[in-house]
Amino acid sequence: MKRTTANLAIDLLAAAFFLGMLATGYILYFTLPPGSNRTLALWHGSRHQWGQVHFWLSTGFLAILLVHLALHWKWIVVVLAQRFGLERKVEGGWILGSGVLAFLVVASLAGLFAWWTEMSVQEREPLHRLVGEPLDGKDGLTAKEAIQPTAGVADKIDFWKEVYPIIEKACLRCHGPRRGYGDFRADRKEDYFGAPGKQAFVIPGQSHQSSLIAIVTGQRPDMAMARSHLLPDREVAVLRAWIDAGAPWPEKEPVK
Numbered sequence: 287m288k289r290t291t292a293n294l295a296i297d298l299l300a301a302a303f304f305l306g307m308l309a310t311g312y313i314l315y316f317t318l319p320p321g322s323n324r325t326l327a328l329w330h331g332s333r334h335q336w337g338q339v340h341f342w343l344s345t346g347f348l349a350i351l352l353v354h355l356a357l358h359w360k361w362i363v364v365v366l367a368q369r370f371g372l373e374r375k376v377e378g379g380w381i382l383g384s385g386v387l388a389f390l391v392v393a394s395l396a397g398l399f400a401w402w403t404e405m406s407v408q409e410r411e412p413l414h415r416l417v418g419e420p421l422d423g424k425d426g427l428t429a430k431e432a433i434q435p436t437a438g439v440a441d442k443i444d445f446w447k448e449v450y451p452i453i454e455k456a457c458l459r460c461h462g463p464r465r466g467y468g469d470f471r472a473d474r475k476e477d478y479f480g481a482p483g484k485q486a487f488v489i490p491g492q493s494h495q496s497s498l499i500a501i502v503t504g505q506r507p508d509m510a511m512a513r514s515h516l517l518p519d520r521e522v523a524v525l526r527a528w529i530d531a532g533a534p535w536p537e538k539e540p541v542k
């Protein structure tokens with residue numbers, strides 16, 4: 287390939303990557319805004335996945351820019367040398383050497399940056415504040431609402447239709463027939479109400495005293511995998527309403 291053809295190809299590629307960055311940036315800003323990761327998808331991709339596409343497009347763009355600079359390196363060195371009156375000293379070795387040096391400087395800056403972010407990263411807020419955040423800015427309960435007494439809704443709660451599906455979705459993969467962390471089976475009634483010699487996680491009528499609620503609202507940050515136990519406020523509210531209604535657990539799941 288001739289040099290000009292290579293340059294043209296590189297520039298076209300750079301333009302394509304740049305447009306891709308712009309498009310995914312638009313998607314992340316407008317179509318799938320922050321907080322929409324769990325609720326929205328575009329062409330089967332969540333916000334999180336589009337964020338990754340955006341990152342790799344930027345990385346590719348950077349790589350193409352570096353190739354572009356490398357192809358023009360001789361020109362850059364000569365122009366700079368002229369600018370500082372050194373053109374008579376410039377020879378082949380100079381060009382290669384300064385190229386390697388520039389690359390090393392850029393690479394160590396990138397490494398320093400990665401190290402700096404690694405050292406500076408911090409936990410933003412205690413776990414229970416995360417739960418207080420509205421789910422999607424629209425339909426989430428605030429932390430305050432989620433702790434209000436739930437009497438009134440309580441008698442409308444249907445265990446198998448509303449409560450159990452939450453547990454099934456959020457807990458069974460770690461506390462089910464296949465895996466039973468902490469000697470707790472989320473699909474066994476007696477494990478909630480305290481079999482002889484076992485702790486009760488649910489105290490009927492008293493959601494405030496029930497450690498099940500403490501666990502799913504992040505008030506037990508000390509326990510193993512605390513984050514895997516957090517539930518969105520709406521689901522917490524359902525569990526609370528169920529407990530405050532006396533935590534009825536009818537014998538069998540009705541045939542659907």
Ligand code: HEC
Nearest residue numbers: 453456457460461467468470472487501502510511514515
């Ligand atoms: C990703 C895996 C995972 C998920 C999902 C999960 N748990 Fe756990 N759970 C654990 C682990 C690990 C422990 C700690 C076991 C231990 O300390 O021995 C635990 C402990 C517990 C305990 C015992 C706490 C204690 O004080 O002994 C309860 C109750 C519990 N989980 C309930 C739940 C409920 C309810 C859900 C669903 C909202 C859930 N878990 C989801 C992994 C999980």
